[in-house]
Amino acid sequence: MTATSRRPTPADPMPDARTRPGVSSGACRDMPPELGPDAIGVLEGRTFMFSDARGDVPRGSIGGLVHDDTRFLNQWELTIDDAPLLVLSSGTVDAYSAAFFLANSDLPHLPANRVGVRRQRFVGDGLYERVELRYFGIEPVSFRLRVAVGTDFADLFEIKESGRDRAPDIIRQHEPDGSALGFGYRNGSYAASVRVEADPPADLVDGDALVWDVCLERGQQWSCELQVPLRCGEEDYRPAVRGFGEAFDHGPEDPSTRWAAEKPHLHTDVDLLRDVYHRSAVDLVSMRIEKTIAGEPVVLLAAGLPWFLTTFGRDTVITAYQTVTCGPDVARGALIVLATHQAKGFNDFTDEEPGKIFHEYRSGELTQLGLKPYHPYYGSADTTALWLILLSEYWRWTGDADLVRRLRGNAEAALRWIDHYGDRDGDGYVEYATRSTQGLGNQCWRDSPDGVQYADGRIPVLPIATCEVQGYTYDAKLRMAELAEGLWQDPAMAQRLRADAARLCEQFNRDYWIPERGGYYAVGLDGDKRPIDSMTSNMGHLLWSGIVPEERAGQLARHLMSPELFSGWGVRTLSTADVGYNPIGYHVGTVWPHDNSIIAAGLARYGHRDEANRIAMAMLEASRHSEHRLPEAFSGYDRSFGRQPVPYPTACNPQAWASGAPLLFLRxxxxxxxxxxxxxxxxxxxxxxxxxxxxxxxxxxRRWNVEAAGSDCTVSPAD
Structure with a gap:
């Protein structure tokens, strides 16, 4: 084997490592296939639950109740006389609740459909479920209602992969009177426990199951309530008991409550835009993460259901940017939390370097015990510049001098990272290549192993400098120059940053421009400084950043709206003319709403408003086919392929920056x-x-009212 063949690539970033454990990348973002196409997912904050259409979680599936990266229930099955129930109808009611309408299956002493069953489920700091029965037969009937419970306390990463069997270490503390089942687990400093509390108590505790002996006459009803409180480390969590449509009881000063209540009111002539706006707002609130930093309560947004209900630097920052018109609290929370964990030293395992903003933060057992690098993990090349962009955007929208002054040191550290560590070889570009045996190969938003490739499908060697990261860096330096010249009163810093940005713009437009195919930008430079010549949606991010000269913007607009990139539902991640194009490849042909929202904003920046609107309308129309919710991505098949967009099979849904996309389209x-x-x-x-x-x-x-039709628009103070 030659030395060249062993050079690192995103598909094999550590070729000399003997083993390479699984990593958290886009390629691993799977949904629970065993639960069927009608699987039901509900979420609230850091809690989610996936079940099949009956509401059951069969043992051995990858469904269950998960909180803060730990699965607390891996079995949750309701049966009558040990027979599964029949599904009449089921679905979500709110983001955090679901209803299941069921009936008994055919039994020797009980014909099918004689017992109607309704399960009402609510998640949030645990699980609350109400089970109601009603009998429609003629003769009295007796049967056993069983709730089979199981837990494995699996780390989130183990749910999708093989993991350690914790069964010998799980301690049971079941109440003999049938009022509760208890499970506990400890491994060194990591501890977790869960209880299933029943009202009324079960008549029998049968292993890890609660069993009621139910006797019903015609028309008679019976019900029970199940509460599942959790304990993570020293923190106790108890679910709220409530009904459908009831909001969580947060105080008026709670930042998530304030953000939801104070978002602008949208009135439209067309229901479509209003429905998408409302659905996005509901989904965004359901994905909130609440923290207290130095005594200040803050709220920010997790990345998405099911596997990414945690803070992802890139996703969190972009979603905060998309939603800034709905109020500043999410942006403020993102800035503060990410700054709090800004890197201060070096760590190969976590890809940490001084000044870098983190990529992903996890709290599960494997991370807490140091077996995974996510506490936090710093493997992204773009998040640091994006954080600077958000800091500027927050300042422009709020004028909050106190916070922006407070974060100046973090901003300067981020700029130093860009110049000294992001630019690994002093060529003026920010590159990436992991130093971790569990690090990501691609550290841009296209983070799957084949997400960055040549037009002929080959995978480039590392380190890679993707084009959009340079655009973000250019924009970040100009924005920081604005702050330095104004609020920070440092004209020398402003002059230096503007000079840096000018040099970057000049060399970028020389080194990344490819004159063939009508002229376009390479998706990146490889480890030998050769252009990676695939044609991608990342060109739209360059327009958003402003690094593109005016005379080239029209060429990019034509490419982005060409049949090779524009599917009719949105701009594909990769041109159909490139060898690696795959309409159901994660970053090589799919259509991403967040990507398209940035592209539309970039097109509008250069005056291509009709093209921006065409993308926005295509996305809004796509949402009609998914209950007005835009998923993480959908397949890149052409719109002529069918009357609705073809789903991407393992898309996160909801996903924060997809939910934020309609808000940026509106802006x-x-x-x-x-x-x-x-x-x-x-x-x-x-x-x-x-x-x-x-x-x-x-x-x-202040508050403002905006009214617009076509190009006619008025803005007036609302107070």
């Missing part, structure tokens, strides 16, 4: 920007949407 249509102490608009609303009224938009310490 782009309205052309909303804070400028010189006021909120201004430059509207270009599609005719299909008629008039848009967005009231009580928070900007610069």
């Amino acid at each position: 782009t249509m309205l052309g909303l920007e804070p400028r010189e102490g006021e909120l201004v608009a430059d509207a270009h609303v599609p005719d299909e949407l008629g008039r848009i009224r967005l009231h009580h938009v928070a900007a610069l310490g």
Whole structure:
């Protein structure tokens, strides 16, 4: 084997390592296939549960109740006389609740459909479930209702892969009177426990099952309530007892409550936009993470269901940017939490370098015991620049001088990381290559092993400098120059940053531009500084960053809207003309809503408003086929392939930056920007949407009302 063949690539970033444990990458984002296509998922904050359409979690599936990266229930099955129930109808009610309408199956003494069963499920700091029975037979009947319970306390990473069998270490503390089942587990400093509390108590505890002897006459009803509180380390969590449509009881000063209550009110002539806006807001609130940093309660958003209900730096920052028109609290929380964990030293296992903003934060057993690098993991090349962009955007929208002054040291550390560690070889570009045996091969948003490739399908060698990271860096330096010149009163810093940005812009447009195929930008430079010549959606991110000269913007717009990239539902991640194109490949042909929201904003920045609207309308129309919720991604098949977008089989749903995409589309249509102490608009609303009224938009310490139809627009103070 030659030395060249052993060079690291994103598909094999540590070729000399003897073993390479599984890593958390896009390629691993699977849904629970054993639960069937009608699997039901509910979530609230850091808690989620997946079951089949009956509401059951069969042992051995990858469903269950998960909180903070630990699975607390891996079996949850309801039967009548040991027979599974028949599904009449089931589905989610709110993001955190679901209803299952069931009936008994055919039994020797009980014909099918004589007992109606309704399960009402709510998650959030545990599980609350109410089971109601009603008998419609003629003669009295007796049967045994059983709830079979199991737990494995698996780390989230083990749910999708083989993991250690903890059964010998799980301690049971079941109540003999049938009022509760208890399970506990400890491994060194890591401890977790779960209880299943029953009201009324079961008549029998049979192993790990609760059993009731039920006797019913015609028309008679019976019900029980099951509460599942959790304990993680020293923290106790108890689920709320409530009904459908009831919100969580947070105080008025709770940041997530405030964010949901204070978001702008949207009134439209067309229901579609309003329905998507409402669904996005509901989903975003359901994915909130609440923390207290130095005594200050903050809220930020997790990445997505099912496997990413945790803080991902890139996802969190982009979602905060997308949603800034709905209020500043999410952006503030993201800035503070990410700054709190900004890297201060070096660690090969976690890809840590001073000043770097983290990629992913986990809390499960494997991470706490140091077997996984996610406490936190710093393997992303773009998050640091994106954090700087968000800091600037937060300042522009709020004028919050106190926080932006407080975070100046973090901003300067981030800029030093870009110049000294992000730019690994002093060529002026931010590159990536992991140093961790469990690190990500691709450390840009296209983080699957084949997410960055040549037009002929070959995988490039590391380190790689992707194009959009350079665009983000350019934008970040100009934005920090603005802060340095103004709020921070440091003109020398401002001058230096503007000079850096000018040099980067000049060399980028020389080194990344490919004149063939009508002229376009390479997706990156490989480890030998050769252009990686695939044609990708990342060109739209370059427009968003402003690094593209005006004279080239039209060429990019034509490419992005060409049949090779635009599917009719959105812009594909990879051109159909490239060898590696696959409409169901994670980053090599799929259509991502968050990607398209950035592309649309970039097109609008350069005056291509019709093209931006075409993307936005395609996305809104796609949402009609998924209950007005945009998933993480959908397949890249052409719109002529069918009347609705073809789902991507393992998409996160909901997913934060997909839910944030409609809010950025709306901002782009309205052309909303804070400028010189006021909120201004430059509207270009599609005719299909008629008039848009967005009231009580928070900007610069005031509230504003925006009304627009076509290019006619008014902005007025709401107070």
